Amino acid sequence: MDIHRTANRGPMDYNLDNMEAKHGKGLPCEDRLDSGVDSLKEEDDLSKVFEDMTVNPTEPGSEEYEPWRAAVTEDGDTLLHLAIIHEATEHAQQMVKLSHNHSFLNIQNHQRQTALHLAVITEQPQLLDRLLKAGADPLLVDNSGNTPLHIACKRGSLACFGVITQNCQRHLTAVLSAYNYSGHNCLHLASINGYISLVESLVWLGADINAQEPCSGRTALHLAVDLQNPTLVRRLLDLGANVNCLNYGGFTPYHLTFGRHNNEIRSQLYDRTAQELRDMPDSESDDSDMEGLSEDEVYDDIKFGK
Incomplete structure (x- = not known):
């Protein structure tokens, strides 16, 4: 199932000099959420899966955790990926809370998207904040070489940009200097898309x-x-x-x-x-x-x- 998120729920950065050329309808190809939900034909089925999850927050090492952490669709999406895509916020937050500093938070789907990438694409800064505080890795890249901050700069998401930079002081220099597979760093992407506020913020934060x-x-x-x-x-x-x-x-x-x-x-x-x-x-x-x-x-x- 191809799921497109076009609504902007948080503050976005715009520059009228470059708007008409850069903002068509829908998402660019690499920002599409190609979820492996063919086996979950209706969202009601997805809700049923979440309802059936069995977790025991008092025993982090117990076997009850394993089934929902191990569940993966044919496109490599975990239940956390699906919860973010479908904006099942409570279920996503529950999984994040029970997976503090766990490798589950950094699982990549077949587009190499982590939960952080999807939280930025779907413009969910509060969930993004929870993921980062729980130990999700902001340096992992998708199949275009983009970190979550690259995506925030490309999309002009001021809210997600702020959350990432505030939570990633230890990794900030590395993230700001990283190039994606097209040879662009975050400043290049913000410049290409005409996001003046993000350009200013990146330079103030130390981007070259x-x-x-x-x-x-x-x-x-x-x-x-x-x-x-x-x-x-x-x-x-x-x-x-x-x-x-x-x-x-x-x-x-x-x-x-x-x-x-x-x-x-x-x-x-x-x-x-x-x-x-x-x-x-x-x-x-x-x-x-x-x-x-x-x-x-x-x-x-x-x-x-x-």
């Missing part, structure tokens, strides 16, 4: 504002120019982004304004860019020579993996 994508060498400022987002460009500059940083093709953020028509971005970058870095590399062309060229002819590395 000049971190470069491993494949292309683009920084958050390069990405903001690629996306023609003047608000984000301005904020990154205010936060101290390095305008003279070169990507692996030898381009500064200012170079990426050539052939584009947003004069606000261009003027923001021109005076700040070192004079010797204003001309296109290996070219004597002035600005007028670039007029009429398409963006692909000037710079064709502007596709973003999600």
Whole structure:
């Protein structure tokens, strides 16, 4: 059964400069909850499973725990996964309470999603908080290489972002610097999606504002120019982004304004860019020579993996 969560229940971060291109209906492919509930055809059946769970909170080592912890669907989902997906909050909280510091909390389904990933995707910050306090691992990644914080930054969830960062001080440096399999860290994802508040928070928490994508060498400022987002460009500059940083093709953020028509971005970058870095590399062309060229002819590395 494919289950899509489109309702936003908590505070979300939006940037109007980039909204229309980034917020279609439904969830991106990797944010879909493909639960193994084919054997539980109706939600009434799922409720019956939860009702039949036998647990004894006074005896953590007793065998009564084993059946519900061992139950796994054909898609690798545990009963905790299913409870989160179906927002069976009380049952999820009960399982979390009885599994403090237990490996059960970190079981990954066939998409390598943990309970933490699903709590972020379904926008359940209170349950996310309980999971983290019970010992769930915030460093585990799904099949796209995303930690739960990556997903919160990608989706613009301020509530989940706050819960994760407040509960993960010990792991914060590692989480902030981690790249997913598309070569994006949390700051890159927040920048790509135009979430200004998250960009600010990430930098204030210690994220490297000049971190470069491993494949292309683009920084958050390069990405903001690629996306023609003047608000984000301005904020990154205010936060101290390095305008003279070169990507692996030898381009500064200012170079990426050539052939584009947003004069606000261009003027923001021109005076700040070192004079010797204003001309296109290996070219004597002035600005007028670039007029009429398409963006692909000037710079064709502007596709973003999600």
